[in-house]
Amino acid sequence: MSATRLKRVAVALDTDDRETFSRWCSFFGPRVGVLKVGPRVVLRWGRTAIEEAAGTGAAVFLDFKFHDIPSTVAGAVCAVRELGVSYLTVHAGGGRRMMEAAVQAAGDQVRVLGITVLTHLARRDLDDLDLPGEAADRVLTWATSARQAGCAGVVCSPLELATLRRRLGPELLLVSPGIRFDDSAGDDQRRVATPAAALRSGADLMVIGRPLTRAADPEAALAALAAAGA
């Protein structure tokens, strides 16, 4: 493992181009703790993509966000175990029994993370879904349920990190996307914060995609993350 590997950074490898994927693996893989792949990549290139990411020495995070009846999720998680990945996501909104089934199927090899409220959802989106109240309250409820189900951690926005750390203790892994070097970035993410703020609030792992993969100077972006304490 490289001495400068940023253990608290998971790079989201969201691309449709195989060459770009390989380039990102070889550039980011030796420099960060975790590489994250989702359906966009795995449905195109299958387990070769997972193997390529794992071959860099980084842990692999399979972001499939499962949400189904417990037996179906358990079956899918059993298949995931064979892939040798370290992290897997399921939706906490699938309920406690679904998460328990995932955790049981994962065994000791895969850490199951419960997705709380996705970071692109703002108050108005939740109202549209008839999910009244503050996102932060729902995140706490669903994260509590994920912990009770035995999940190793939860995924939340950086804005909820401090409350979850305080309320749910030091053991639960807090994984946070919605990281932006500049709070004014105008893309689809809504509940965002800077890396320094996320780390201060208790993030164990920051999921970062476009701010790294689309950076004009990715090396400088990684240096900024190192300076922030990642």
Ligand code: C5P
């Ligand atoms: O490019 P960006 O930094 O917004 O990428 C964030 C990554 O984290 C994406 O791959 C997205 O699917 C994922 N993610 C998220 N919000 C969650 C869970 C995962 O944005 N709650």
